[in-house]
Amino acid sequence: MRIGELAERTGVSPRSLRYYEQHGLLSARRAANGYRDYGEEDVRLVAEIRALLSVGFTLEDTRPFLDCLRRGHSTGGSCAESVEVYERKLKEIDEEIRALLARRAEVAAQLAQSCPGCFVKG
Amino acid sequence: MRIGELAERTGVSPRSLRYYEQHGLLSARRAANGYRDYGEEDVRLVAEIRALLSVGFTLEDTRPFLDCLRRGHSTGGSCAESVEVYERKLKEIDEEIRALLARRAEVAAQLAQSCPGCFVKG
DNA sequence: CTTGACCTTGACGTCGGTGTCAATGTTTAC
DNA sequence: GTAAACATTGACACCGACGTCAAGGTCAAG
Numbered sequence: 001m002r003i004g005e006l007a008e009r010t011g012v013s014p015r016s017l018r019y020y021e022q023h024g025l026l027s028a029r030r031a032a033n034g035y036r037d038y039g040e041e042d043v044r045l046v047a048e049i050r051a052l053l054s055v056g057f058t059l060e061d062t063r064p065f066l067d068c069l070r071r072g073h074s075t076g077g078s079c080a081e082s083v084e085v086y087e088r089k090l091k092e093i094d095e096e097i098r099a100l101l102a103r104r105a106e107v108a109a110q111l112a113q114s115c116p117g118c119f120v121k122g
Numbered sequence: 123m124r125i126g127e128l129a130e131r132t133g134v135s136p137r138s139l140r141y142y143e144q145h146g147l148l149s150a151r152r153a154a155n156g157y158r159d160y161g162e163e164d165v166r167l168v169a170e171i172r173a174l175l176s177v178g179f180t181l182e183d184t185r186p187f188l189d190c191l192r193r194g195h196s197t198g199g200s201c202a203e204s205v206e207v208y209e210r211k212l213k214e215i216d217e218e219i220r221a222l223l224a225r226r227a228e229v230a231a232q233l234a235q236s237c238p239g240c241f242v243k244g
Numbered sequence: 245c246t247t248g249a250c251c252t253t254g255a256c257g258t259c260g261g262t263g264t265c266a267a268t269g270t271t272t273a274c
Numbered sequence: 275g276t277a278a279a280c281a282t283t284g285a286c287a288c289c290g291a292c293g294t295c296a297a298g299g300t301c302a303a304g
Contacts, residue, residue, distance in 0.1 A: 077236025086233040104215045111208040114199025
């Protein structure tokens with residue numbers, strides 16, 4: 001299948017698909033005319049990329065998941081490298097949440113200080 | 123005082139001070155030779171900018187606070203416009219926290235699904 | 245006079261995942 | 275045959291708060 005079809009089936013723009021390939025996450029055979037030729041399995045790979053991006057992973061983070069799928073695993077997360085990324089990501093998210101809560105407290109405190117009459121819910 | 127002194131006293135780079143001015147947040151008289159000439163009150167203004175940036179405000183968000191200070195208020199947050207920014211910011215932070223918590227749950231769920239033996243604390 | 249510390253403006257680089265456009269080649273349908 | 279829809283690569287634009295470098299003007303100390 002050509003890039004347009006893969007784009008339509010995955011809901012991902014051709015531009016993004018080329019970008020993924022440029023960064024070594026996707027690969028495509030080339031037809032005689034130079035057009036990219038994708039297989040059915042690429043639909044799954046693109047879906048994996050999008051699923052991970054949507055929960056805040058970077059493109060680079062998705063690499064081990066794709067490798068895992070290509071090695072024949074049924075889910076991209078069932079390899080040791082992927083699990084490591086999961087755990088690192090959870091740590092990062094937890095850290096972000098902590099930072100945000102701290103910031104929220106600071107902002108609320110500043111507000112309370114400069115506007116004593118203003119109540120802050122939460 | 124010239125930009126170097128203000129930079130040293132506030133801990134903010136000359137580059138940043140010029141950037142603030144470029145965006146209309148700071149203003150300076152000019153000496154005969156073209157050098158910027160700051161007053162004592164600018165130290166306070168820069169401090170206000172940094173305090174707000176450090177808790178996640180954008181530069182644009184700081185504008186009403188600076189206006190408030192320039193109008194003679196003792197704190198940048200004691201004007202109606204500033205309070206509005208505070209409240210909007212709190213909403214944004216709350217929304218970010220909600221989004222992060224949701225993402226955390228999704229990641230944890232994906233991990234649990236692809237690696238049933240992996241426990242996730244939290 | 246010269247060195248060096250300071251100032252000026254202007255412009256490019258950063259980070260990430262695209263959108264968009266340009267210039268060109270290919271395939272498909274009429 | 276030709277137009278429309280598709281493909282290719284390459285490159286610029288975006289967002290935000292700067293860092294950094296370039297090329298030059300200014301000023302005090304030696």
